[in-house]
Amino acid sequence: MISTVRFYSVTSFVLAFLFFSIELQAYTPEDNFTISCGTTGIVFDGQRTWTGDADTKYLSGGQGSTVLTEAATQDPSVNQAPYTTARLSRFQFNYSFPVSAGPKFVRLFFYPADYPSFPRTHASFSVQSNGFTFLKGFNASLNADAEATNTIFREYVINVNDGEILILSFTPSQPNSYAFINGIEVLSMPSDLYYTSATHSTGFKFVGNTTLYSVETRFALQVEYRIKIIGQEISPLNDTGLFRKWAGDEEDYLIKQNPQNNDLSADLDGKMNITVNPDYVAPKELYRTARNMGTNATLNKISNLTWEFPVDSGFTYVLRLHFCEIDPNINKDGDRVFFIYIASQLAEDNADVMQWSHNQKGLAVQRNYAVLMPKDNTQKKVNLSLQMHPYATPDKTIYTDAFLNGLEIFKISQDESNNLAGPNPDPVQTPHSNKSVPTGKISRGSGETIIGMIVGVVSGVVLISLVVFFVFLSPISRCGPLLFSMTKSTKTHNSSLPLDLCRRFSLLEILAATQNFDDVLIVGVGGFGHVYKGYIDDGSTPVAIKRLKPGSQQGAHEFLNEIEMLSQLRHRHLVSLIGYCNDNKEMILVYDFMTRGNLRDHLYNTDNPTLPWKQRLQICIGAARGLHYLHTGAKHMIIHRDVKTTNILLDDKWVAKVSDFGLSRIGPTDTSKSHVSTNVKGSFGYLDPEYYKRYRLTEKSDVYSFGVVLFEILCARPPLIRNAETEQVSLANWARRCYQNGTMAQIVDPSLKGTIAPECFEKFCEIGMSCLLEDGTHRPSINDVVWLLEFALQLQEDADRSENADIVTDESNEIKRGN
Known part of the structure; x- marks a missing residue:
C-alpha cells in the first residue's frame, strides 16, 4: 500500500x-x-x-x-x-x-x-x-x-x-x-501561514471592532477566494509547494466605476527583483501584476477601486491582501497612500505599501483584516466588498492612486457549532449547464453593480428593495396583471395598485398614440430605450411614452419599480404616471408630457433661450419641494439616488417636476439606523462622496446631488468636463475651490452677470456649499434647503424692487453695487 x-x-x-x-x-x-x-x-x-x-x-x-x-x-x-x-x-x-x-x-x-x-x-x-x-x-x-x-x-x-x-x-x-x-x-503547511502565531503576533485589525483578531488553531477555515489580480491564473504546480491555485478571474468581481481610467501596473519583462518573506507565503509571480486606478488623479479622487465577493452571511471572514510596490514612479513612503474599506467599513486609513516594506521596493507585504458579515435571513448570499480610495490632498500623498496585487478570503468556522457549511443555492432554470460562466457578484435586483453614466429623460435599470407591495394580479385593478414572464429574481407578489392612479393601455392604443412608433415622434433616447411624444384619448391629451428595450430583464426591473413607485406618489413637483402597457412582452410607461423637456436642455449645449435668474431660482425651489415630499411625505422615506438636471422636467408653465425613480430606494425604516447599506448607483459628478466611499446611503446623499444641481444652474456647465484642466474637471470641486478663494463670480453663467443681487448670490452659494459638505450629517435637510432657497428668492425680489440693487457684474470677480 x-x-x-x-x-x-x-x-x-x-x-x-x-x-x-x-x-x-x-x-x-x-x-x-x-x-x-x-x-x-x-x-x-x-x-x-x-x-x-x-x-x-x-x-x-x-x-x-x-x-x-x-x-x-x-x-x-x-x-x-x-x-x-x-x-x-x-x-x-x-x-x-x-x-x-x-x-x-x-x-x-x-x-x-x-x-x-x-x-x-x-x-x-x-x-x-x-x-x-x-x-x-x-x-x-x-x-x-x-x-x-x-x-x-x-x-x-x-x-x-x-x-x-x-x-x-x-x-x-x-x-x-x-x-x-x-x-x-x-x-x-507551515504552522504560521494562516493561523496566527501565538508567539510572534498579537493579532490584526477586526474591522468595526476595537479589539484585534487572531485566527486560533481551534478554528477551521474555508478558502472562499484566492485571486491573482490581472493576468492568467497561477496553477497549483507553480505555487510555492503548497499546490494552491491563484485564480485569474478578478474582473468577475471588479466594479468598473471608472471605465475611462483603467490602468494596470505590471512588471511585463519579469526582471523586477521581487522578494517574498517567508518565501512560501505566495509565489513571486503573484506580485508582478497589479490593478491600480489610472493616471487621471481628478477622476481617481471621485472614484473607488472596488470588488464584491458573494459570501454566506453569519460568518467572520479574514481577508489577506497582497501588495508589492513595482511602479517605477513610487520610490518612498508617502508617494502613494490610500484608504481601505471592507464591507463598507474603514479598515485602513493610511495604507502605504512603501512604509510597510520599509522603503524596500519589490518587497512583498501582506495585510490581514477580519470582518463579521451579520446573518441576513432574506438572502442566501451577501456581497463582501473591498474598496480602496486614494487620499486627495498633496500633503498626504504625491500620487492619487490605490492598487492591489492579490487577495485571499477565508471563512472562519462558527465558534460554538464549529460549522463552516452554508445553505444550498436555489435551483436554476437551466440545470446541468455545460457552459462555464463566472458566478460574479450578487446584484441588488439584476445586472452588475456599477455606477452608470445615465442620460435621457429616465435612467437606471435595477430592482430595488422598495418593490414590496406589487399589486398586479387583482381582477378589479385598472392596472391589470403584468403578463410577461419574470424570472425568480423579479418575482412579484399578489396585491393591488390603487384603482384611480394607474391605467393599463393596450398595445393598439400605444401604436395609435405613437403612429406605430414613428421615429419623428422620438423626444428622448437613452440606454433604456426611446421616449416618444404621443396623444391619447382621441388625440386630446399629449403624453410621454417610454418604450423600454424588449426582452431586457433589467428593463423589467425598472418597469416594475416605476409603476409601483409612481402609482403610489402624487405631488405637484413629481412627474405623474398615467399608465402602462405590457402586451406582447412590451414594457411601456405613459407619463404626463412635459412640454419644456428637461432642465439641462435650458442651461447649456442648447439653442433654447437663456433662463432668467429668478426663473432658475423658482425651478430650484420646485425641485427641492419634490425631493422634500419623497423624503418626508410618503409612508417611508424614499431616497431618489439619481438627482440631476436631466431628471428635473419642466411643464408648459415652467413648473419643475422630479422624474425617473428607477434607482430610488426606501430609506432606513428602523429609527435606530441612520443609513441604508447598499451598492452605489447614480451618475458621475453627482455622487455623494460618503455614499461611494462607504456604500452608506442616506437622504443627505440626495442633498449632495442637489447641491451639484444648484451650481450647474448657477454656472451653466456640466458636472464633469473630462478634458478640462485638472482642478476644473469636477464642478463640485471647482465651485468649492472658487468659493474658498472668493472668486465664485468668475464661474457664473455669463448670461446672468449683472442680474443677481449680491445678497441673493451670497446666500445661494452658501446653500450650495452646505449641500456639498463632505460629512453628510453636517448638510442641511432638503426641507432646510427649500426654506433657504425661498429666502434667497425673497432677497432677489427685494433687491429688484430697489432702484440701486446690488448685482454681480461681469467686470470683476467681486460683488459690486450697480449704478
Whole structure:
C-alpha cells in the first residue's frame, strides 16, 4: 500500500518533468495525500500525482456498502483524474489519514454526474472532519448548476493536534440520498501561514471592532477566494509547494466605476527583483501584476477601486491582501497612500505599501483584516466588498492612486457549532449547464453593480428593495396583471395598485398614440430605450411614452419599480404616471408630457433661450419641494439616488417636476439606523462622496446631488468636463475651490452677470456649499434647503424692487453695487 504520495515517488519521467518546478518550490509538505477515489494505481494529471483508494487502508467504516464506479458520461472538458471515478454510498463512510500534528489543507474534488444506480440529483450529504462541519445537506448538483460548472472544488484549513489522525466523514442527508467523493488531497503547511502565531503576533485589525483578531488553531477555515489580480491564473504546480491555485478571474468581481481610467501596473519583462518573506507565503509571480486606478488623479479622487465577493452571511471572514510596490514612479513612503474599506467599513486609513516594506521596493507585504458579515435571513448570499480610495490632498500623498496585487478570503468556522457549511443555492432554470460562466457578484435586483453614466429623460435599470407591495394580479385593478414572464429574481407578489392612479393601455392604443412608433415622434433616447411624444384619448391629451428595450430583464426591473413607485406618489413637483402597457412582452410607461423637456436642455449645449435668474431660482425651489415630499411625505422615506438636471422636467408653465425613480430606494425604516447599506448607483459628478466611499446611503446623499444641481444652474456647465484642466474637471470641486478663494463670480453663467443681487448670490452659494459638505450629517435637510432657497428668492425680489440693487457684474470677480 502507498501511505504517502510525494512527487519524488513517481516515475523517472514525471520526475524529469517536474524538475524545474521542484527547484522553485519554497516548501516541501511533510504530509501529502492525493487520493483518486474509486480506482487503483497512480495517475499524473499534469499538476498532481493521484493514488487510487481501492486497495488502501485509508477507508474506514462502510467499506462493504460503498460503490466504486465511473460516471455514466464524462464531459470532455473534465480532467480524467480524479473525476473519472468516484466512491459512493447511501451510508456513512470515512477516510482516515495518519498525519503529523499541525495545520493541513483538506481539498475535496466532486464531479456531480449520473452514476449507475445513483442519479445526479439525489446526491445530498454532509462532510465532517475532526469535529468541524465542512458541508451540511450539500446538494452537489444544485451547487454545480448555480456555479455553472461541471466540477466542484472545496478547500479547507484545519489544525490536527498531537496524537490525532485526520478523519473525513461522508454522511448521506436522507435515506434515499447518497454521498460521494471523487478526489481528496491532504497537505501539510507551515504552522504560521494562516493561523496566527501565538508567539510572534498579537493579532490584526477586526474591522468595526476595537479589539484585534487572531485566527486560533481551534478554528477551521474555508478558502472562499484566492485571486491573482490581472493576468492568467497561477496553477497549483507553480505555487510555492503548497499546490494552491491563484485564480485569474478578478474582473468577475471588479466594479468598473471608472471605465475611462483603467490602468494596470505590471512588471511585463519579469526582471523586477521581487522578494517574498517567508518565501512560501505566495509565489513571486503573484506580485508582478497589479490593478491600480489610472493616471487621471481628478477622476481617481471621485472614484473607488472596488470588488464584491458573494459570501454566506453569519460568518467572520479574514481577508489577506497582497501588495508589492513595482511602479517605477513610487520610490518612498508617502508617494502613494490610500484608504481601505471592507464591507463598507474603514479598515485602513493610511495604507502605504512603501512604509510597510520599509522603503524596500519589490518587497512583498501582506495585510490581514477580519470582518463579521451579520446573518441576513432574506438572502442566501451577501456581497463582501473591498474598496480602496486614494487620499486627495498633496500633503498626504504625491500620487492619487490605490492598487492591489492579490487577495485571499477565508471563512472562519462558527465558534460554538464549529460549522463552516452554508445553505444550498436555489435551483436554476437551466440545470446541468455545460457552459462555464463566472458566478460574479450578487446584484441588488439584476445586472452588475456599477455606477452608470445615465442620460435621457429616465435612467437606471435595477430592482430595488422598495418593490414590496406589487399589486398586479387583482381582477378589479385598472392596472391589470403584468403578463410577461419574470424570472425568480423579479418575482412579484399578489396585491393591488390603487384603482384611480394607474391605467393599463393596450398595445393598439400605444401604436395609435405613437403612429406605430414613428421615429419623428422620438423626444428622448437613452440606454433604456426611446421616449416618444404621443396623444391619447382621441388625440386630446399629449403624453410621454417610454418604450423600454424588449426582452431586457433589467428593463423589467425598472418597469416594475416605476409603476409601483409612481402609482403610489402624487405631488405637484413629481412627474405623474398615467399608465402602462405590457402586451406582447412590451414594457411601456405613459407619463404626463412635459412640454419644456428637461432642465439641462435650458442651461447649456442648447439653442433654447437663456433662463432668467429668478426663473432658475423658482425651478430650484420646485425641485427641492419634490425631493422634500419623497423624503418626508410618503409612508417611508424614499431616497431618489439619481438627482440631476436631466431628471428635473419642466411643464408648459415652467413648473419643475422630479422624474425617473428607477434607482430610488426606501430609506432606513428602523429609527435606530441612520443609513441604508447598499451598492452605489447614480451618475458621475453627482455622487455623494460618503455614499461611494462607504456604500452608506442616506437622504443627505440626495442633498449632495442637489447641491451639484444648484451650481450647474448657477454656472451653466456640466458636472464633469473630462478634458478640462485638472482642478476644473469636477464642478463640485471647482465651485468649492472658487468659493474658498472668493472668486465664485468668475464661474457664473455669463448670461446672468449683472442680474443677481449680491445678497441673493451670497446666500445661494452658501446653500450650495452646505449641500456639498463632505460629512453628510453636517448638510442641511432638503426641507432646510427649500426654506433657504425661498429666502434667497425673497432677497432677489427685494433687491429688484430697489432702484440701486446690488448685482454681480461681469467686470470683476467681486460683488459690486450697480449704478
